[in-house]
Amino acid sequence: MTWWYRLTHRRKMEEQLDKELGFHIEELARDLMARGHTPAEAHRLARIELGGPEQVKEDCRDARGTRWAEDLFQDVRYAIRTLCQRPGFAAVALLSLALGTGATTVMFSLIDGVMLKPFAYRDPSHLVRIHERTDWSTSFGNIWGFTYPDYLDCKQEASSLDMAAWAINRGTLSEPGSAEYLNGIEASHELLSLLGVNVELGRVFLPEEDKPGAQPVAVISHSVWQGHFGGSKEALGAKLVFDGQPYTVVGVLPAAFRMEDDQFDVFTPVGQDTSPGMRNRRVHAFDVWARLRPRASLAQAQTELTLVGERLAKQYPDTNKGRTFIAQPMKPDVGDARETLYLLLGAVTMLLLIACANIASLLLARAVSRERELAMRAALGASRGRLARQCFTESAVLAIAGGALGVGLAALGMRPFALFWPGGLPRVQEVQLNWRVLLFALGVSLVSGLLFGLAPALRAPARHLEQALRSGARTLAGSTHRLHGAFVVSEISLAVVLLVSGGLLARTLLRLSALDPGVNIHNVLTARTALSPATLADPERTRAAWKYLLDQARAVPAVEAIAMVDTVPMREGSNPINYSTVPANVDDGREYPNVLANCATPEYLKVTGIPLRRGRFLTDDDRKATQSVVVIDEVMSQQAFPGQDPIGKPLWLGIAPDPVIVVGVVGHVRQWGLAADDQSKLRAQLYYPFAQVPDKLVRRWSELMSIAVRTGVDPLSLVEPLRRAVRGATGDQVLYEINTFEHLATASLARQRFLLLLFGIFAALALLLACIGIYGVLAYLTSQRVPEIGVRMALGATASAVMWIVLRQSLTMILAGVVVGAAGSWFATRSLERLVEGVRSADPSTFAAMIAILVVAALLASFLPARRASRIDPIKALRQE
Amino acid sequence: MPAKFDLPQGTLDLLILKVVALGPVHGYAIAQRLHQVSRDVVQVPQGSLYPALHRLENRGFLTADWKDTETGREAKFYRLTRKGRAQLDAESASWQKLTEAVGLVLALSEGGAE
Numbered sequence: 001m002t003w004w005y006r007l008t009h010r011r012k013m014e015e016q017l018d019k020e021l022g023f024h025i026e027e028l029a030r031d032l033m034a035r036g037h038t039p040a041e042a043h044r045l046a047r048i049e050l051g052g053p054e055q056v057k058e059d060c061r062d063a064r065g066t067r068w069a070e071d072l073f074q075d076v077r078y079a080i081r082t083l084c085q086r087p088g089f090a091a092v093a094l095l096s097l098a099l100g101t102g103a104t105t106v107m108f109s110l111i112d113g114v115m116l117k118p119f120a121y122r123d124p125s126h127l128v129r130i131h132e133r134t135d136w137s138t139s140f141g142n143i144w145g146f147t148y149p150d151y152l153d154c155k156q157e158a159s160s161l162d163m164a165a166w167a168i169n170r171g172t173l174s175e176p177g178s179a180e181y182l183n184g185i186e187a188s189h190e191l192l193s194l195l196g197v198n199v200e201l202g203r204v205f206l207p208e209e210d211k212p213g214a215q216p217v218a219v220i221s222h223s224v225w226q227g228h229f230g231g232s233k234e235a236l237g238a239k240l241v242f243d244g245q246p247y248t249v250v251g252v253l254p255a256a257f258r259m260e261d262d263q264f265d266v267f268t269p270v271g272q273d274t275s276p277g278m279r280n281r282r283v284h285a286f287d288v289w290a291r292l293r294p295r296a297s298l299a300q301a302q303t304e305l306t307l308v309g310e311r312l313a314k315q316y317p318d319t320n321k322g323r324t325f326i327a328q329p330m331k332p333d334v335g336d337a338r339e340t341l342y343l344l345l346g347a348v349t350m351l352l353l354i355a356c357a358n359i360a361s362l363l364l365a366r367a368v369s370r371e372r373e374l375a376m377r378a379a380l381g382a383s384r385g386r387l388a389r390q391c392f393t394e395s396a397v398l399a400i401a402g403g404a405l406g407v408g409l410a411a412l413g414m415r416p417f418a419l420f421w422p423g424g425l426p427r428v429q430e431v432q433l434n435w436r437v438l439l440f441a442l443g444v445s446l447v448s449g450l451l452f453g454l455a456p457a458l459r460a461p462a463r464h465l466e467q468a469l470r471s472g473a474r475t476l477a478g479s480t481h482r483l484h485g486a487f488v489v490s491e492i493s494l495a496v497v498l499l500v501s502g503g504l505l506a507r508t509l510l511r512l513s514a515l516d517p518g519v520n521i522h523n524v525l526t527a528r529t530a531l532s533p534a535t536l537a538d539p540e541r542t543r544a545a546w547k548y549l550l551d552q553a554r555a556v557p558a559v560e561a562i563a564m565v566d567t568v569p570m571r572e573g574s575n576p577i578n579y580s581t582v583p584a585n586v587d588d589g590r591e592y593p594n595v596l597a598n599c600a601t602p603e604y605l606k607v608t609g610i611p612l613r614r615g616r617f618l619t620d621d622d623r624k625a626t627q628s629v630v631v632i633d634e635v636m637s638q639q640a641f642p643g644q645d646p647i648g649k650p651l652w653l654g655i656a657p658d659p660v661i662v663v664g665v666v667g668h669v670r671q672w673g674l675a676a677d678d679q680s681k682l683r684a685q686l687y688y689p690f691a692q693v694p695d696k697l698v699r700r701w702s703e704l705m706s707i708a709v710r711t712g713v714d715p716l717s718l719v720e721p722l723r724r725a726v727r728g729a730t731g732d733q734v735l736y737e738i739n740t741f742e743h744l745a746t747a748s749l750a751r752q753r754f755l756l757l758l759f760g761i762f763a764a765l766a767l768l769l770a771c772i773g774i775y776g777v778l779a780y781l782t783s784q785r786v787p788e789i790g791v792r793m794a795l796g797a798t799a800s801a802v803m804w805i806v807l808r809q810s811l812t813m814i815l816a817g818v819v820v821g822a823a824g825s826w827f828a829t830r831s832l833e834r835l836v837e838g839v840r841s842a843d844p845s846t847f848a849a850m851i852a853i854l855v856v857a858a859l860l861a862s863f864l865p866a867r868r869a870s871r872i873d874p875i876k877a878l879r880q881e
Numbered sequence: 882m883p884a885k886f887d888l889p890q891g892t893l894d895l896l897i898l899k900v901v902a903l904g905p906v907h908g909y910a911i912a913q914r915l916h917q918v919s920r921d922v923v924q925v926p927q928g929s930l931y932p933a934l935h936r937l938e939n940r941g942f943l944t945a946d947w948k949d950t951e952t953g954r955e956a957k958f959y960r961l962t963r964k965g966r967a968q969l970d971a972e973s974a975s976w977q978k979l980t981e982a983v984g985l986v987l988a989l990s991e992g993g994a995e
Contacts, residue, residue, distance in 0.1 A: 006939070016947075020908060020957045021931065027909040051928025059932035065939055 007066040017060055021053050071386070075393035082394065089366075090398075093359045096769055097402025097448065100352030102409030103762075105441045107345040109414055112440075113431030115338060119330065120256070120430070122196020123291075127330040128298060130154070130163070130288040130305065135322040145284040147319075148270075148277070153312060154288070154325055158304040160296030161327070164191035165270060165286040166259075170703070171243030172530050173266065174732035177228040181530045181736040184242060184266035185259065186273055192219065192253075194291050201225070202236045202251035210271035218247035219267040222255035242266050244533030260332070261426045281319035289330065301327050337426055339835040340751065347501070347762050350494045352448060354766050357494075358773040359398065360452035361487035365780035367391065367456035388457045395453025396446070403445025407438065422750030455483055484777045485813050491773045492817025493824055495766040496854055500825035501832055502763035503850040505756040508839045512749055515678075518669035519569055520609030521741035525715035526568045526708045527722070528737040532730045539698040546690070546702070549733065550601070552725045553707065558718060561710040563604035564690055567596070568706055570673045570744040571737075575599075576682055580652040581640050587654045595636055595684040596671055597653070599693060599701060605666065607710040608741075615647045615664030622689040629689065631664040636684035651686075660688065673748025675838035707735075715740045755836060767854060771861040778810050778865040789869055790877025799870035806869045810862035818851055893925070893933050895976060898961065898969040901943060907956040908934060934959060942968050 006013060025046045032042035050056060061067060083090040118124035132144040146154075151165040166187035173182050185191075189205035197204070200222060209217050218240055220229075229235035229249075240247045247268060257263075270278075277283040292301060309324030367374075374387055411433050418428045425431075535545040546564060554562050567574050578592035586592045604610075605617040613634060622629050630651060637646045650659035669685060670677035677683065693701050707726075711718055719738055726733050782789075789802055829841035900906065900914050908931060915925045937943045942965030948958050961969065 003939075016957065019955070023907070023954060023956050024909045024912075024927075024931075026954070049927055051926065056928050056931055059929070060935045063932045063935040063939065 003065060006064050007069055010066075010070070013064065017057060021050070021056060025050060025053070071389070072393065075390050076397055078390070079394040079397040083398065089362060092772060093362065093398055094402050094405060096355035096358060096772075097399065097445075098405035098409055099765065100348070100355040100448070101403045101406030101441055101444050102413065103348035103406075104345065104352055104444050105406055105410035105437060106414050106417055107341065107348050108440045109410065109433060109437040110418060110425065110431055111341050111345065112434070112436055114341065114425060114427045115332060116436075117332075117427075117430050119260070119332065120258075124330065126292040127195075128161070128290050128292060128301065128327045129330045130161075130290055130325055130327050132284065133324055133326050135324075144323075146286040146288045147281045147283055148286060149279060149281050150312065150320070150325075151286055151288055154305060154308050157308045157311075158290075158301060160293055160301045160304055161290040162190060162194055162293060163288055163290040164188045164194050165288050166191055167270065167285045167287065168264075169243070169266075169268065170530075171266075172533060172732050172734055173224065173228065173240065173242050174244070174533075174730070175239065175241035179727075179732040179734050180227070181528070181734045182224070182242075182265040183262070184268065185264045186268050186270040188270050191289065192267070194289065197253065197257055199251040200254045201233065202249070204251055205267075205269050210269040212272060212274050214269070214272055216245060216247045216272060217250045217269065218242065219251040219253060220249055221253050221257070221263060221265040223263070224265045225252045240266070242268070256429065258429075281316055290327070298327060298329065332427060335426065336751070336835075337421075340755065343755070343831070343835055344758060347498060347759060350498055351762050351766055351769075352444070353451075354491050354494045354769045354773075356448045356451045357487045357491045358769050358776070360455050361484050361773055361777050363395065363452060363456045364483060364487070365776065368780075368784075391457035392449075392453050395449045395456070399445045399449025399453075400442075402448075403441055406445070407433075407441045410437075410441070420754075422747070422754045455487075481781065484781060485816075488774050488777050488813040489817040489820060491770045492814055492854065492858065493819075493821035495763075495770040496818055496821025496851060497824040497828045498759065498763040498766040499850040499854055500821075500847055501828050502756070502759035503846040504829050504832060504839060504841070504843055505752065505759050505836070507843060507846050508836070509749065509752050509756050512674045512752060512838045515670065515674050517569065517674060517741075517745050518610060518667055519741060521745045523711050523713070523715050524607060524708060524741040525711065525718055525722075526565075526571070526706050526739050526741070526744075527719075527735035528704075528706045529564075529726065530734050530736070531702055532728050532732045534730060536699050536702060539695040542698050542702050543691075545728075546705070549726050549728070550707070553709065553722055556718065556721045556725050558711045558713045559709055559722075560712060561603045561606040563607045563708050564599075564601045564705050565604055565708055566599040566701065566704045566706070567671070568708065568739070568744070569608070569669045569671050569741070570748045571739065573704075574671065577654055579640070579686075581649070582652070583659070584652050585657070586652055593639065593684070594682050595632075595686050596682060598685060598687045599690050599705075600687050601690050604687070604708065607708045608669075609710075610669060611667040613665040613667060614645070615662075617664050617666065618687060618689045620691075623691050626692075628658065628660040628692050629663045630660045631666055631687040632662055633666050633668045633685040635668045636686055637665050639684050653688075670748075673837075674745060675749055675752055675836075679837060706737075715742075752836060752838060767857055770854070771857050774810060774813070774858050775861040775864060777813075778806060778862050779868070781809065782806055782865045782869045785869070786872055786877050789872050790874045793872065793874040794878060802870045802872070803866040806866035807859070807862055810858070810866075814855055814858045814862075818855065821854075822847065822851065892976075893929065894937060895969070895972045896925075897930075897933060897937060898942060898965055898972070901959050902961050902966070902969055905948070905958040905960045907950065907958050909956075911959070937965070941965070 025043065028046040028049060029039070029042040032045055033039060037045065047053060119127070121127060130146070132146055132150065134142045134144065136142065146165060148165065151163070155163045155165075164187060166185050169184040169186045171182065171184055173180050187205075189207055189210035192199070192204040199219070202219070204219060205217065208214060220235070220240070225231055225235055228240070229238065235249050235252065238249050240249055247266075253267075277285060290301075292298065305325040305327055309320075312320040313323060378384070378387060414431060414433065418425050418431050421428070529549070531542065531545050531549070535541050550562055550564065553559060575597045576594045577597045578586035579595050580586050580592055584592070600618065602618045602620055602622075605612060615631070617631055618629065630653075632640070632646060632651075640646065640651070641649060646662045646665060649662045651662060652659050666687070668683065671683070671685060672680045690701070690705075707722075709715070709718060709722065716738075719735070723735055726735065789797075789805070792805075793802065825847065826841075829839075829843075833839045833841040896915055897911060900911050900918075906914070911934075912925055912927055912930055934943065938945055938959070941962060943959045944962050945957050945959045947955050950956050
């Protein structure tokens with residue numbers, strides 16, 4: 001007879017127990033009768049001899065070992081019944097718990113998917129990333145990409161690692177299908193097998209294909225396969241033209257495959273690349289990923305790499321002196337998403353704590369009013385532990401029901417929320433409701449149940465039984481006053497923190513939105529532009545192609561002005577260079593001031609509406625043959641020529657040995673976005689003409705160019721006409737990364753706006769919960785004081801005096817909460833300032849405004865119980881005594 | 882009439898196992914048997930007999946089924962399981978050891994440490 005059988009066949013067990021004991025008594029009675037007792041006497045004695053059948057039965061039930069489960073079942077039923085009796089309380093408690101656990105679960109599932117989960121490659125714990133490191137630093141730090149020769153040396157000499165190098169290789173896929181500009185990768189043949197990628201179709205590269213002169217082959221992404229080959233099996237062996245080169249497709253990658261978080265569409269073997277950079281120990285273009293061989297450790301790999309670094313430094317002192325290689329475990333790099341997620345997790349945890357404090361005070365109020373019931377049960381033999389357990393069961397039922405609702409909410413809300421993330425949440429495809437998340441939600445529910453169940457459960461064992469039984473519950477109320485006060489104070493203080501944080505974000509957003517980006521953001525379209533690969537071979541042809549492209553685009557109706565530029569304001573991508581106001585070679589490795597260089601064509605000023613302060617902007621007369629010129633912005637003017645007229649002054653830039661002449665000063669553009677620019681260290685800007693870019697750089701520069709178009713109509717309506725206009729004779733010139741200035745300006749505040757929205761919601765919820773909490777507690781405390789108030793009124797207290805008694809009580813709690821909350825807010829706003837660009841924490845007016853809102857709301861919530869107290873009928877109140 | 886003893890802690894289980902080992906028997910008979918065999922010395926608290934029986938049953942030392950008695954009434958008859966037999970052997974052995982040891986100690990004459 002198993003434990004489970006005993007538990008589930010309770011009635012049968014009881015029947016058999018009855019029968020067994022009955023038999024015993026009958027037999028005993030018969031023996032007693034045989035000794036001459038009367039039947040009635042015999043039965044009485046038999047019962048006494050057995051020791052009271054009910055007591056024996058209880059002991060037998062205990063012996064079954066199923067007691068706790070039966071009690072639990074009973075307690076759960078009792079808890080559900082009592083909850084159903086108070087649907088209002090149950091609804092408020094469940095809803096606030098569901099919101100609290102739901103929100104924390106969503107945050108945790110995001111943190112889990114985005115940060116905790118390893119990469120979706122085979123055995124990711126053995127993957128490492130290798131960088132070059134120098135013992136000196138440039139403005140970019142001391143971590144470098146690999147040169148291809150360095151990679152080959154490391155690969156050959158490091159026996160504990162399988163290594164693969166790869167470099168981004170963007171280009172236009174012009175055949176088959178319509179031309180599209182794509183991100184490609186040149187990779188050594190080991191890369192895909194090292195990551196353990198299972199191709200959807202075909203195969204990965206063979207070692208013999210990773211050599212100069214081998215058959216050009218490509219592995220394509222799932223989306224290129226679908227978009228350019230119609231998802232057909234015929235794609236294998238088909239021809240593909242990428243960046244003007246024909247390749248044979250040998251494999252298709254699975255749809256979910258990413259390099260870290262990025263999708264790349266065309267993979268080609270790096271060994272076939274014969275460009276001079278491949279033999280140059282100065283071209284740091286490569287990423288190196290590696291896998292530790294079986295039984296090799298990271299430390300071992302690091303030692304080997306250090307040895308290689310030392311040898312190369314001796315052998316090639318020109319390029320490798322002070323240079324070594326470092327291996328690090330490959331971990332997801334998610335940028336500022338990490339901080340934002342932790343910030344939000346902190347905020348939702350506060351919300352959950354407020355909900356817990358709320359429920360705790362309501363439950364406590366109930367426990368106190370049940371004091372007599374519990375005392376009665378204790379008097380009837382229930383143990384302390386048993387009563388405490390019952391209270392905990394009630395809290396646990398509440399917590400688990402709330403948690404289950406919360407998980408439901410989380411499951412519904414997780415995806416939309418993650419997709420709503422500004423700028424796209426990294427690794428969002430990894431976010432899902434898995435067992436870790438469920439375990440977390442269960443843990444959160446149980447901990448919160450424990451939190452709000454603790455106070456009522458600790459009260460449960462009535463210590464002074466007879467006192468509790470004799471007196472009304474109200475005489476005990478004083479002892480819980482302080483505990484209730486503590487709950488209200490913690491709720492209020494948490495709400496203050498959330499409110500002040502939200503208010504600060506709102507102020508920040510208002511302030512930032514009012515900032516001038518430095519350009520006229522209305523009606524400007526920008527798009528990166530890829531010339532036909534065929535035109536890139538010769539600088540003169542490239543220049544002509546650009547001129548032709550601009551002319552074609554200028555002819556599109558509604559285009560008012562058009563210019564080329566390499567870096568677009570508020571968009572990712574910048575080109576910081578060194579400069580000097582005295583003759584110097586600024587690339588000699590010493591410290592020079594930096595400036596953001598923008599390469600543009602003359603009409604750029606007209607397109608962007610940047611104001612001209614002095615001199616002139618670039619013109620069509622600035623050509624290759626004429627004096628090299630630059631236009632600088634106000635910030636640079638201040639920085640390089642403080643108190644002087646910069647016009648006509650020379651500047652030494654890295655591009656040419658001869659100085660360039662400053663011909664004009666323009667307004668500053670908030671290049672880094674509205675939020676970040678003012679705090680950025682690097683703000684100085686200069687503009688130089690595309691026409692004066694040296695011939696050897698024209699090709700590289702052309703790969704980075706965008707066009708910017710000013711129009712009188714909705715800029716997005718120009719996209720299709722412009723596309724047709726710039727397509728070119730070969731049909732393989734494409735626009736990509738299309739944006740409007742307006743969108744870029746909005747997007748530069750997306751993080752602030754997103755956080756404000758969430759903190760706004762959290763703060764509103766916190767305020768609501770705190771008000772419910774203070775209302776509930778005051779209503780309860782006031783009802784405990786009804787007789788006292790009755791006496792006061794009978795002795796002549798006015799209604800307003802009575803109201804003041806109640807309000808004073810609430811005001812004390814509110815003020816205590818505000819003091820604690822203000823201290824907490826100070827810390828919270830400090831971390832906001834650190835984590836969110838543009839936030840300034842020292843903002844007393846926001847503090848004051850938010851605290852005022854809270855105090856007013858809390859006083860309103862206390863007003864209802866206060867008024868009820870003032871309308872107490874003294875006669876009835878005294879009779880209650 | 883000799884004085885009655887309360888059973889030392891834990892010995893009730895051993896006595897019950899021993900009585901049941903003699904053959905299938907119901908609760909009342911166990912009580913009677915204990916009473917008679919101990920010549921009324923051992924006071925079996927009847928109230929703890931049934932909880933003990935049930936505990937032994939749940940631990941798998943005893944098994945029970947319902948059968949008619951010679952008087953034609955249906956009663957719950959307990960039998961020893963193999964596990965119960967092993968338990969009985971183990972417990973009797975340790976009981977023997979204990980009583981022997983206690984006996985030896987008690988047999989010491991005054992100053993017998995010499």
